[in-house]
Amino acid sequence: MPLSSSSPPVTLEAWLAHCERLHPSTIDLTLERVQAVAQRLPLRFGGPVFTVAGTNGKGSTCAMLEAVLIAAGYRVGVYTSPHLVHFEERCRIDGQPVQAQDLLPHFEAVEQARQGAALTYFEFTTLAILSLLAARALDAVVLEVGLGGRLDAVNAVDTDCAIITSIDLDHMDFLGPDREAIGREKAGIMRPGRPVVVSDPVPPESVVRHAEAIGADLWRFGRDFNYAGQQSGTGTWQQWSWAGRQKRYTGLAYPALRGTNQLLNASGVLAALEAVRDRLPVTAQAVRNGLAVVELPGRFQIVPGQPTLVLDVAHNPHAVAALAQNLDQMGFFPRTHAVFGAMADKDTAAILRRMAPLVDAWHFTDLPTPRAAAAATLAAQWRELAPGLPAPAPQAGVSCHADPVEALRAALEEADPTDRILVFGSFYTVGGVLEQGLPRLAAKHVG
Incomplete structure (x- = not known):
C-alpha cells in the first residue's frame, strides 16, 4: 500500500527499508509494472542514453565510458548496481556519488507514481535513480543493467546505444541454461535502428540474430572494431591501438583499470563513442585522459x-x-x-x-x-x-x-x-x- 502523505520516510535508510517491504520476492523479472510507473514519472533525458548489459565487464565499461565523456567536457550521469559500501555509490553525477538527501524527493515521486504497485527493492530504487538522472541537465546517461536485460528495470528506458559485454553462464535460474538463452535476454536492451556494440569476441548467435531481426545497427568486435597491443617482455601491455569503422587511435596507454580483459572493454567503449559521435564528439586527447584516470573499486x-x-x-x-x-x-x-x-x-x-x-x-x-x-x-x-x-x-x-x-x-x-x-x-x-x-x-x- 502507498504511504500516507503525512508520514513519508525522511531518510534514505528509511526509504530503503520501505522498499524492502513492498514485494515478497527479491527478484521478479517482469517489466510491465516498472514501465507503467516510469510513464507516470515521466522519465525524459536530454542527452544520449547508453545501456550496458553482459555477464562480466559491465562496471568497467560504464566507468571507462563515464571517464572519457567527463574528460571531453560533458556532464555525465551513471547508474550502476550493486554498491560496495554505500547505496549512494549506485548513482554518480560528474564522477561523484550523489548525496543521500538529493535522492529523497525522487523516492517520494516513485512512491506517488507507483499507485500501490508492488515493486521490488531493485525496481523501486532503479526508478528513483532514473528520476534523479532525468531531473539533471546531463549531456549523457550511462545505465548498467542489473540482471539479464530484456526484463530488467533499466530496460524501461529506451537506449540510444546499447553495449553488450562478455556473455557467460550466470544467473541461470532466471536467464536460461546456456549462452544462447542468456544472450537472448541480454539482447533485449537493443532498439530498432540504433547502434548496439557487442564486445564479446564470440557472441551467442541469439544476440546477432536479434540485432538483425529488429534492424539494430550491429557493431561486432573483430568486424566493425578491433584493437592491437604491444607487450613488454613480461607480457604486460605497453601501448595499444584501436580501429573502428572510420576512426582510429594509436599509441594509447593501457587503461588505468588493471586486468586482462580491460582492452576488450575499452574497445567496446570506443566503438560506442564512435557510434554516437554526431551527438557526442570526443577528441583523442579526451580518450587518452579518460582512460588514464578511470577508477573502479573492487575490480582487480x-x-x-x-x-x-x-x-x-x-x-x-x-x-x-x-x-x-x-x-x-x-x-x-x-x-x-x-x-x-x-x-x-x-x-x-x-x-x-x-x-x-x-x-x-x-x-x-x-x-x-x-x-x-x-x-x-x-x-x-x-x-x-x-x-x-x-x-x-x-x-x-x-x-x-x-x-x-x-x-x-x-x-x-x-x-x-x-x-x-x-x-x-x-x-x-x-x-x-x-x-x-x-x-x-x-x-x-x-x-
Whole structure:
C-alpha cells in the first residue's frame, strides 16, 4: 500500500527499508509494472542514453565510458548496481556519488507514481535513480543493467546505444541454461535502428540474430572494431591501438583499470563513442585522459603495502578465470591467502577448482544476506574437492569466519610481509572489507 502523505520516510535508510517491504520476492523479472510507473514519472533525458548489459565487464565499461565523456567536457550521469559500501555509490553525477538527501524527493515521486504497485527493492530504487538522472541537465546517461536485460528495470528506458559485454553462464535460474538463452535476454536492451556494440569476441548467435531481426545497427568486435597491443617482455601491455569503422587511435596507454580483459572493454567503449559521435564528439586527447584516470573499486584493485592486498568482485567462473590470469601475471609470492564468500546460487565448485592452483590458505566467510552460502558449506565443498586437485590444494589451510573483516584479520595474522592476500567473490565480501576502512583493518598491512 502507498504511504500516507503525512508520514513519508525522511531518510534514505528509511526509504530503503520501505522498499524492502513492498514485494515478497527479491527478484521478479517482469517489466510491465516498472514501465507503467516510469510513464507516470515521466522519465525524459536530454542527452544520449547508453545501456550496458553482459555477464562480466559491465562496471568497467560504464566507468571507462563515464571517464572519457567527463574528460571531453560533458556532464555525465551513471547508474550502476550493486554498491560496495554505500547505496549512494549506485548513482554518480560528474564522477561523484550523489548525496543521500538529493535522492529523497525522487523516492517520494516513485512512491506517488507507483499507485500501490508492488515493486521490488531493485525496481523501486532503479526508478528513483532514473528520476534523479532525468531531473539533471546531463549531456549523457550511462545505465548498467542489473540482471539479464530484456526484463530488467533499466530496460524501461529506451537506449540510444546499447553495449553488450562478455556473455557467460550466470544467473541461470532466471536467464536460461546456456549462452544462447542468456544472450537472448541480454539482447533485449537493443532498439530498432540504433547502434548496439557487442564486445564479446564470440557472441551467442541469439544476440546477432536479434540485432538483425529488429534492424539494430550491429557493431561486432573483430568486424566493425578491433584493437592491437604491444607487450613488454613480461607480457604486460605497453601501448595499444584501436580501429573502428572510420576512426582510429594509436599509441594509447593501457587503461588505468588493471586486468586482462580491460582492452576488450575499452574497445567496446570506443566503438560506442564512435557510434554516437554526431551527438557526442570526443577528441583523442579526451580518450587518452579518460582512460588514464578511470577508477573502479573492487575490480582487480591492488592495495599498496605488505603483504600485497588484492580486491576483486569476481563471483562466477568466467570472471574468476580472468582473475586467475591476472594474479598469475603479478609475479612471485611465497603464499597466497584467499578470503572468499559468495551467493549460494553461484557455481562455487568451479570457482574453487579454478583458483586451487593459486591459493595456499582459504578463509571462507559468512555474508549478511540469506542468499549467501555459509562459510561452513564452502569449507565442506573445498575439503571434498581438494584431494583430487594438484598441489597446493590438498595441503591448503581452511578456516571459517563470521564476516569478511574477521576473515581478513585472520589472513593478515597468518601472512608474511612478502605474501599476497586476495579478497574476492560477492560484492558483500569486498564491500564488507572496504566498509571498515582498509587502514583501520590492516594494522599489519604496511603501506
